[in-house]
Amino acid sequence: MNITADRLLLFGATGDLAQRMLLPSLCALDADGLLEPDLRVVGTARSEMTTAAYRDFARAALEKYLPENRRGGIAQFLDRLSYVPVDATTLGGYEVLAEEVGEYAKGLAIFLSTAPSLFEPTIDGLVHAGLTEGNVRIGLEKPLGTDLASSEEINDAVARAFSEDRIFRIDHYLGKETVQNLLALRFANLLFEPVWNATYIDHVQITVAETVGLESRIGYYDDSGALRDMVQNHMLQLLALVAMEPPTSFDSTAVRDEKVKVLRALRPVAKDETVTGQYRAGAVNGEAVPGYDEELGKDSETETFVALKAHVDNWRWKGVPFYMRTGKRLPERVTEIVVQFRCIPHSIFADRGATTRPNRLxxxxxxxxxxxxSMMAKVPGLDREGIRLRQIPLDIAMPDAFSGTVRRIAYERLLLDLIGGDQTLFVRRDEVEAQWEWIDAIRTLWEEEVITPKSYGAGSWGPSAAIALAERDGVSWHDE
Incomplete structure (x- = not known):
């Protein structure tokens, strides 16, 4: 049985993630009465400041990033906060941190958002201070390594202090409402699951497009690139949710068992199934923007765009391509999954001059x-010159369909689940390592075949080769 923690320890408490997501999420949960009254939040980072100064820091972040209609509980939430500066590389500071955390009668939840190089010394510090003993669980924010070997090193370091059932690896996409709704769509509706296979589905597209460039992530992004930043975690998790078999129940073990089967069934990508790109100067939303190398201030071979053609080699998906693309400085910000069904086997309307198009979700x-x-429907009329059919959309806009509910930040759910001990929406070690194994093979292919980024103008949908990747199979990217 999971026990709700009465202490939450935030590493990286002065960082960008804390300001934009973690503090606003916790404040919103508190205002809605979803945090237990005895929960105390202890922040820590390298920055020297008192608790009073940190509360002022947190207030400024909340007033900047929380919507106005959700700011009513700021004062109440700030009373939960305290702060202790700690140099993660020095053991001595952890004893003071442990004193501030105090006795956790129910449990301690730790959220670790630091540079990967600090994971191991942080774990050593927690062990030294006794902050891994008892009912303690730890949430790990990405990046968890840069390849399989470094990921295993981080996971081994964490595993020395925490068993797998106490490790919560975070992919914030899994906290998004529509991502979770994908499971409900598939497994709560008889309409979809019988046709969710290679017999009826022609292909699947997954797009994660960004209009922004480097922003404040210059150092991290140039060492990472689009493949490791987006495909390795977010996009492969979306693919796994689309392709997984029905789990026996909606619990963490059953759901994650089925996801890892998909990841292990991914076929290695071939040379002609991958395209990389790097943006050059152009215009996004009518504004001129510089190229990647100009933003970076030097030449670089790092990819800002990736398109892949993936295959899941199992019975359900045999022969169904999964087209994935992600990039920066694209025309619009959009994340979507497109399930393209096959054409009907025979049209009874063809001799009446009507054409049909396949359904698309x-x-x-x-x-x-x-x-x-998207479904086919008859255009109203007397049909004296033949029947006319038109593709029409059946739309379910989530905010409209559930107008009485609050739209929440993805981290609200993930933090609440970390505090409560529910691992369903977190990533298991074997998932992470299966993802890295597939990604590492792609990077090895790029090196062996000397596949380097092709230029594309900012504000376009990437290199023309990415369009050709799909079009040679008779497929068009969904850019509508």
Whole structure:
């Protein structure tokens, strides 16, 4: 039985993630009465400041990033906060941190958002201070390594202090409402699951497009690139949710068992199934923007765009390509999954001059959460010159369908589940390592075949080779 923790320890408490997501999420949960009254939040980072100064820091972040209609509980939430500066590389500071955390009668939840190089010394510090003893669980924010070997090193370090059932690896996409709704769509509706296979589905597209460039992530991004930053975690998790078999129940073990089967069934990508790109100067939303090398201030071979053709080699998906693309400085910000069904085997309307188009399911994740199913319908009329058919959308806009509910930040759910001990929406070690194994093989292919990024103008949908990747199979990317 999971026990709700009465202490939450935030590492990286002064960082960008804490300001934009963690503090606003916790404050919103508190205002809605979803945090237990005895929960105390202890923040720590390298920055020297008192608890009073940190509360002022947190207030400024909340007033900047919380919507106005959710700011009513700021004062109440700030009373939960305290702060202790700690140099993660020095053991001595952890004893003071342990004193501030105090006795956790129910449990301690730790959220670790630091540079990967600090994971191991942080774990050593927690062990030294006794902050791994008892009912303690730890949430790990990405990046968890840069390849399989470094990921295993981090996981081994954490595993020395925490058993797998106490480790919560975070992929914030899994906290998004529409991503979770994908499971409900598939497994709560008889309409979809019988046709969710290679017999009826022609292909699947997964797009994660960003309009922004490097912003504040210059150092991290140039060492990472689009493949490791987006495909390794977010996009492969979306693919796993689309392709997984029905789990026996909605619990963490059953759901994650089925996801890892998909990841292990991924076929290695071939040379002609991958395209990389790097943006050059152009215009996004009518504004001129510099190229990647100009933003970076030096030449670089790092990819800002990736398109892949993936295959899941099992019975359900035999012969069904999964087209994935992600990039920066694209025309619009959008994350979506497109499930393209096959054509009907025979049209009874063909001799009446009517053409049919296959059904298509579009699951929008951001910026708007929605589900759209395209279907064929007859155009009204007397049909004196033949029957006319038209593809029409059946739209389910989530905010409209559930107008009485609050739209929540993904981290609200993930933090609440970390505090409560529910691992369902977190990533297990074997998932992470299966993802890295597939990604490492792609990077090895790029090196062996000397596949380097092709230029594309900012504001376009990537290199022309990415369009050709799909079009040679008779497929067009969903850019509508």
């Amino acid at each position: 579009v699951i929008g994740i951001q910026p708007e959460e929605n589900v759209q199913l």
